Amino acid sequence: MAKKHVVAAASEIPPGGRKLVTADGRAIVVFNLGGEFFALSNRCPHRGGSLCEGSLTGLVLSDDPGHYDYTRRGEIIRCPWHSWEFDIRTGKSWCDPDRVKARRFGVSVEKGAKLIEGPYVAETFRVSVENDYVVVEA
Amino acid sequence: MTDVMTEVGAIDCDVHPSVPDVAALLPHLDTFWRDSVVERGLNSLDSNSYPLKSPLTSRPEWRNKSGLPAASAKEVGDQVFGRWQSGTAILNCLYGVQLLFSEDMAAAFCRALNDWVVKEWLDRDPRMRASIVIPMQNVEYAVDEIERCAKDRRFVQVLVLAMQEVPLGRRHFWPIYAACERHGLPLGIHAGSAYRNPVTSLGWPTWYIEDYAAQAPGFQSQMASLICEGVFAKHPGLKVVLIESGVTWLPGFLWRFGKFWRGLRTEVPWVDRAPWEIVRDHFRLTIQPFDAPDDPHAVERAIEHLRSDDILLYASDYPHWQFDGDAVIPAGFSPALRRKIAISNPLATYARLKEDAR
Amino acid sequence: MNIEVSAKARANGQNTRLDIVDCDFHPKLTIEMMRPFLSNQWWVYLQTYGNRSRHGYSKGYAYPKMTPQAARRDAWPPGGGLPASDLEFLQQQHLDYYGISAAIMNPLSPTGQGDMNIELSVAMASAANEAQLIWTGREPRLKSSVVVPYEDGAASAAEIRKRAGNKDFAQVFMLSRTGEAAGRKRYWPIYEAAVEASLPVGIHAFGYSGWPMTSSGYPSFYIEEMTEHATAAQVMVTSMIMEGIFERWPDLKIVLIECGFGWLPALGWRLDKQWKRLKGEVPHLQMAPSEYIKKHFWVTTQPMEETENPDHLLEVMNWIGMDRIMFSSDYPHWDFDDPFVSLPPSLTDEQRRKIYSGNARALYQLD
Ligand code: FES
Numbered sequence: 001m002a003k004k005h006v007v008a009a010a011s012e013i014p015p016g017g018r019k020l021v022t023a024d025g026r027a028i029v030v031f032n033l034g035g036e037f038f039a040l041s042n043r044c045p046h047r048g049g050s051l052c053e054g055s056l057t058g059l060v061l062s063d064d065p066g067h068y069d070y071t072r073r074g075e076i077i078r079c080p081w082h083s084w085e086f087d088i089r090t091g092k093s094w095c096d097p098d099r100v101k102a103r104r105f106g107v108s109v110e111k112g113a114k115l116i117e118g119p120y121v122a123e124t125f126r127v128s129v130e131n132d133y134v135v136v137e138a
Numbered sequence: 139m140t141d142v143m144t145e146v147g148a149i150d151c152d153v154h155p156s157v158p159d160v161a162a163l164l165p166h167l168d169t170f171w172r173d174s175v176v177e178r179g180l181n182s183l184d185s186n187s188y189p190l191k192s193p194l195t196s197r198p199e200w201r202n203k204s205g206l207p208a209a210s211a212k213e214v215g216d217q218v219f220g221r222w223q224s225g226t227a228i229l230n231c232l233y234g235v236q237l238l239f240s241e242d243m244a245a246a247f248c249r250a251l252n253d254w255v256v257k258e259w260l261d262r263d264p265r266m267r268a269s270i271v272i273p274m275q276n277v278e279y280a281v282d283e284i285e286r287c288a289k290d291r292r293f294v295q296v297l298v299l300a301m302q303e304v305p306l307g308r309r310h311f312w313p314i315y316a317a318c319e320r321h322g323l324p325l326g327i328h329a330g331s332a333y334r335n336p337v338t339s340l341g342w343p344t345w346y347i348e349d350y351a352a353q354a355p356g357f358q359s360q361m362a363s364l365i366c367e368g369v370f371a372k373h374p375g376l377k378v379v380l381i382e383s384g385v386t387w388l389p390g391f392l393w394r395f396g397k398f399w400r401g402l403r404t405e406v407p408w409v410d411r412a413p414w415e416i417v418r419d420h421f422r423l424t425i426q427p428f429d430a431p432d433d434p435h436a437v438e439r440a441i442e443h444l445r446s447d448d449i450l451l452y453a454s455d456y457p458h459w460q461f462d463g464d465a466v467i468p469a470g471f472s473p474a475l476r477r478k479i480a481i482s483n484p485l486a487t488y489a490r491l492k493e494d495a496r
Numbered sequence: 497m498n499i500e501v502s503a504k505a506r507a508n509g510q511n512t513r514l515d516i517v518d519c520d521f522h523p524k525l526t527i528e529m530m531r532p533f534l535s536n537q538w539w540v541y542l543q544t545y546g547n548r549s550r551h552g553y554s555k556g557y558a559y560p561k562m563t564p565q566a567a568r569r570d571a572w573p574p575g576g577g578l579p580a581s582d583l584e585f586l587q588q589q590h591l592d593y594y595g596i597s598a599a600i601m602n603p604l605s606p607t608g609q610g611d612m613n614i615e616l617s618v619a620m621a622s623a624a625n626e627a628q629l630i631w632t633g634r635e636p637r638l639k640s641s642v643v644v645p646y647e648d649g650a651a652s653a654a655e656i657r658k659r660a661g662n663k664d665f666a667q668v669f670m671l672s673r674t675g676e677a678a679g680r681k682r683y684w685p686i687y688e689a690a691v692e693a694s695l696p697v698g699i700h701a702f703g704y705s706g707w708p709m710t711s712s713g714y715p716s717f718y719i720e721e722m723t724e725h726a727t728a729a730q731v732m733v734t735s736m737i738m739e740g741i742f743e744r745w746p747d748l749k750i751v752l753i754e755c756g757f758g759w760l761p762a763l764g765w766r767l768d769k770q771w772k773r774l775k776g777e778v779p780h781l782q783m784a785p786s787e788y789i790k791k792h793f794w795v796t797t798q799p800m801e802e803t804e805n806p807d808h809l810l811e812v813m814n815w816i817g818m819d820r821i822m823f824s825s826d827y828p829h830w831d832f833d834d835p836f837v838s839l840p841p842s843l844t845d846e847q848r849r850k851i852y853s854g855n856a857r858a859l860y861q862l863d
Contacts, residue, residue, distance in 0.1 A: 061410070065368025083562055094403070304714070335708050337711050339724065340731055343735060346777055355728075362720050384762075401830070439811060442808075
């Protein structure tokens with residue numbers, strides 16, 4: 001059973017931001033896309049580049065040679081090493097979406113007051129009642 | 139080697155008729171060009187890609203008394219249909235009309251060459267088919283020539299050289315590919331250079347063997363260009379046949395290209411699947427020369443690395459000296475694959491071969 | 497960063513003790529490091545006109561890269577400066593992290609190689625070599641390469657002779673896109689001096705020859721420039737064999753760096769096949785072209801070929817010879833190969849030992 005880990009105060013990851021955290025010894029990168037949170041394994045499924053250090057970009061498609069259709073700005077993370085693109089929402093790579101994916105973790109934002117009741121693991125954290133926290137299931 | 143490695147009824151996708159000299163084309167040139175040729179003393183357009191006396195250009199016993207190989211429909215027919223029992227031959231004439239710098243002269247000579255092929259070859263042997271030679275010097279002229287020749291259903295392909303002034307994927311060429319698609323003609327890319335650029339990216343080499351070896355990299359560049367520019371996204375029906383390419387460079391090239399595509403594909407987002415998938419759908423390669431050791435096991439391994447039974451086409455490359463004896467198909471091809479490359483793959487590639495001749 | 501390190505070290509328990517020699521590591525020697533070794537005239541010249549490669553742009557590249565400086569995004573030193581310009585950071589991020597025991601430095605720019613002004617190349621090559629020695633002095637795991645102004649054969653030979661015998665230098669260093677193919681006579685003094693100094697000649701993919709990047713002119717895209725490095729390497733190897741340089745210098749050893757290697761067996765087959773017919777043209781060759789490849793060429797691994805079927809990669813490696821393949825990372829560039837995960841897992845221990853270090857130790861005479 002995945003445990004719930006309190007990994008950051010929600011205010012630490014503003015929209016468009018990301019943070020590298022650890023839960024259960026695993027490196028996980030948490031993204032905030034316009035208020036929605038997503039968590040992916042930080043380890044690129046290709047050769048292990050640290051996704052957190054990649055660049056945030058959009059989705060580039062084309063319906064005709066010469067046309068660059070650029071959408072979903074900020075929702076794709078490119079690995080800092082070989083530049084493969086990963087969809088932050090799904091963890092899927094663009095180049096081989098069925099076979100190459102960054103592992104996804106459940107993530108939610110919880111009130112500090114609720115966290116104190118458990119069953120949460122706050123590894124390195126002091127939780128205060130009045131704030132919101134990012135909780136990752138790992 | 140005594141083994142006859144051919145297939146009865148095969149479609150030989152690469153046979154080279156020789157133009158004896160410019161005079162042979164005179165009857166097919168209009169008066170201005172005919173007089174110009176004589177007045178200017180133009181008597182040879184032989185290309186440096188195939189020096190006439192080079193051992194590679196023809197096996198010695200295939201030359202006639204004056205040293206010219208494949209000089210008549212009869213000579214070619216005796217070898218290709220007689221000895222090797224092929225059923226059809228596709229003629230790719232390599233006379234150097236594509237090298238001319240004047241686009242007007244090039245267009246005139248392409249017309250003359252194609253008409254000469256009809257008269258001296260296609261009309262003499264109903265088993266022969268041919269490729270349309272086009273003046274890449276001017277895209278409009280090239281399209282005109284395709285339109286003019288395509289009416290004759292015995293033209294089954296459009297022929298260009300592997301080394302051009304600019305890479306073949308570049309978009310100003312696309313009307314040519316539209317015409318190919320419209321008429322069910324694959325684009326055949328044959329070894330050879332228009333000599334607009336050095337034959338290597340490191341300048342002009344010293345030896346002829348380097349020039350010939352450099353054809354394989356030349357094909358690699360064209361494959362990358364056609365895919366990267368988006369030719370197949372725009373023309374999903376286009377087939378490209380790499381003729382006399384050497385073949386076995388393909389897997390290594392695709393590994394590298396595929397690897398870079400994964401990281402760099404946003405530069406060319408219309409390339410929306412891995413290069414090897416595009417290659418398997420759109421490219422075909424003729425089997426001579428097949429650059430592999432003589433060892434059948436090595437040949438088998440090289441074929442396995444291609445990961446496709448569909449992409450190879452039977453071809454003798456007659457009269458070029460690529461093999462000894464009658465081993466048109468190198469040892470190491472399985473019997474099933476031999477049959478496939480001899481007939482069903484060519485039929486799937488050349489739409490017009492499925493029709494009855496006119 | 498710390499968490500990542502420990503997680504990785506755990507996961508690679510035995511690998512961390514593996515002896516790794518990195519045969520392609522790119523230090524960023526800044527022009528300031530080179531300044532003390534340049535004359536005032538050249539310094540002023542550089543400030544005024546800069547380096548002029550054989551293409552149109554005065555700064556940067558003919559084809560824009562896909563990442564700044566073509567670098568891994570995580571290789572920018574936290575203290576500022578360009579990737580691989582900060583010795584301490586790269587020691588941490590690369591040498592210590594992977595436990596690399598030796599790394600061959602292959603400086604790319606600014607080194608003046610292939611500049612339109614050959615005299616400037618001569619001056620800068622020497623300065624680049626002095627600058628490398630500053631780093632080998634501070635970090636004994638680093639080995640230098642003798643950067644040569646390759647378009648000037650005599651000056652290159654002089655530079656090699658000046659460095660001969662200095663154990664800090666492991667090889668002679670050229671780029672693959674030379675103004676003429678590498679077998680041509682103008683480069684022969686380089687090979688003669690290299691053999692005399694018992695140094696292999698490392699040829700790294702890249703540079704601007706001044707000729708179009710394909711035999712059909714210039715391609716449009718950076719991805720094509722990347723694939724074309726392999727085609728340039730094919731014609732380079734062909735030239736070296738056909739010009740007979742290995743008959744002249746039977747002890748000459750060539751390392752193909754970052755050129756890929758998937759193409760090498762097929763090239764050997766092609767050359768052998770054509771040589772059978774065209775021998776008469778090149779009577780100075782005493783054996784089949786592929787035999788020269790086997791005897792005189794080494795390859796580095798990065799960018800590691802990624803085949804659809806992993807067995808095919810092993811087959812190609814076997815065709816080349818496991819004693820001819822040497823690990824390289826290409827740090828700090830974007831197409832970097834991680835020493836822990838980039839080689840095919842099915843190699844035997846013996847093969848891994850050779851590729852990670854054994855072959856390089858023997859070739860470069862590292863102790
Ligand atoms: S390690 Fe992420 S793309 Fe290669």
